[in-house]
Amino acid sequence: MTATIDSPRSGKNSPQYRRTGASRGNFEMLAWLFMRLSGVVLVVLIFGHLFVNLLVGEGIHAIDFGFVAGKWADPFWQIWDLAMLWLAMLHGTNGVRTIINDYAEKDSTRLWLKIVLYAATTVIIVLGTLVIFTFNPCPVVDGVPLPGGFCPA
Amino acid sequence: MPTKPAGTLYRGREGMWSWVGHRITGVVIFFFLLVHVLDTSLVRVSPEAYTAVIGAYKNPLMALGETGLVAAIVFHAFNGLRIIAVDFWKKGAKYQRQMLWTVLALWVVVMVGFSIRHLSLALGGH
Numbered sequence: 001m002t003a004t005i006d007s008p009r010s011g012k013n014s015p016q017y018r019r020t021g022a023s024r025g026n027f028e029m030l031a032w033l034f035m036r037l038s039g040v041v042l043v044v045l046i047f048g049h050l051f052v053n054l055l056v057g058e059g060i061h062a063i064d065f066g067f068v069a070g071k072w073a074d075p076f077w078q079i080w081d082l083a084m085l086w087l088a089m090l091h092g093t094n095g096v097r098t099i100i101n102d103y104a105e106k107d108s109t110r111l112w113l114k115i116v117l118y119a120a121t122t123v124i125i126v127l128g129t130l131v132i133f134t135f136n137p138c139p140v141v142d143g144v145p146l147p148g149g150f151c152p153a
Numbered sequence: 154m155p156t157k158p159a160g161t162l163y164r165g166r167e168g169m170w171s172w173v174g175h176r177i178t179g180v181v182i183f184f185f186l187l188v189h190v191l192d193t194s195l196v197r198v199s200p201e202a203y204t205a206v207i208g209a210y211k212n213p214l215m216a217l218g219e220t221g222l223v224a225a226i227v228f229h230a231f232n233g234l235r236i237i238a239v240d241f242w243k244k245g246a247k248y249q250r251q252m253l254w255t256v257l258a259l260w261v262v263v264m265v266g267f268s269i270r271h272l273s274l275a276l277g278g279h
Contacts, residue, residue, distance in 0.1 A: 036240065039233045046226060055267070059274035060219070063207055065200035070191070086191065092183035099176060110183045120187060131197045139200060 023031045031094050045084040069137035073151075078132055085128040093121040165254045176233050177252055178225040182240040183220055215276035227263050 006013050054060055071077040096117055104110040138151035162171050195203040235252045239245035245252075 035201065036237050039230075039237065041233065043230045047230070050223060050226070054219070054223075054274075055270050059271060060216075061274065062212065064204045065196060066270055067202075068196050068203065088186055089190075092186055093181070095176075095179045096183055124187055124190045131194045135197055 025082060032051065035091060037092060038091045042084070042087050045087070046047075046078060049079070049084060069135075072135050073137040082129065082132050085132070088122055088127060089125050095118060167250045171232055171235070171253050171256075174228060174237070178229040181222070181225050184227060211275070213276055216272060219275070220264075220271060223267055224260075224264050227267075228256070228260050231259055272278070 052063065053063060072081070097114060100110055100113045100117065104113055155167050192202075192206055232253070235249070238252060239249050241265055
């Protein structure tokens with residue numbers, strides 16, 4: 001006669017070891033996947049950003065209001081910078097969330113750090129998005145239009 | 154209350170140190186990004202405000218800081234691609250050490266090129 005012994009950590013015998021059921025769903029897996037997908041795209045977007053802004057022409061000397069205005073007069077760079085803003089902020093926020101989860105041991109500390117993190121992320125993403133889309137590359141200062149080859153005469 | 158010292162999962166060598174480097178560079182880049190969005194947002198305040206703040210950045214100390222930031226970004230980017238290879242490539246875990254040394258070699262090459270170009274532009278007379 002043989003006796004069958006259940007696995008001691010099966011969900012039936014030890015509910016605390018249950019690995020399915022009331023969980024957070026796929027969130028952590030999706031976050032893991034997002035880090036890899038956004039990472040690849042960000043390598044392209046940020047390397048392009050650094051190359052165009054720092055290495056071409058006069059490099060950093062060329063950066064002033066006119067430089068930014070010239071880029072954002074073009075929808076190509078608006079979309080480029082918008083994608084970079086959103087992907088980098090979400091990628092960075094998820095990274096910092098992971099670090100908070102790893103090192104903050106108290107529940108309340110983790111909660112507060114994440115509240116501050118998500119508030120900062122929201123402010124920066126909303127602010128950056130509004131700036132890209134409400135920006136006027138051809139402002140008129142004291143009745144005088146700023147020079148810019150991309151502005152209507 | 155301090156937690157009791159216990160055994161450690163930290164194993165040292167390439168695997169752990171690349172992970173430490175990835176965390177530190179990631180946090181540095183994230184805090185820079187917050188400031189960078191704020192300073193760029195000044196274009197929406199006025200042309201003078203933006204140009205004044207950017208002008209304040211254009212000094213030798215900031216040129217070195219920018220080089221350090223780009224060094225962090227380039228490491229994080231190349232090591233991130235290595236992590237993706239470890240996760241998705243069948244032989245990724247087996248070759249993770251060789252891939253880290255490849256990452257570091259590419260990082261040196263890119264940073265030598267970037268530093269020469271950026272520092273000669275930023276520190277050179279204009």
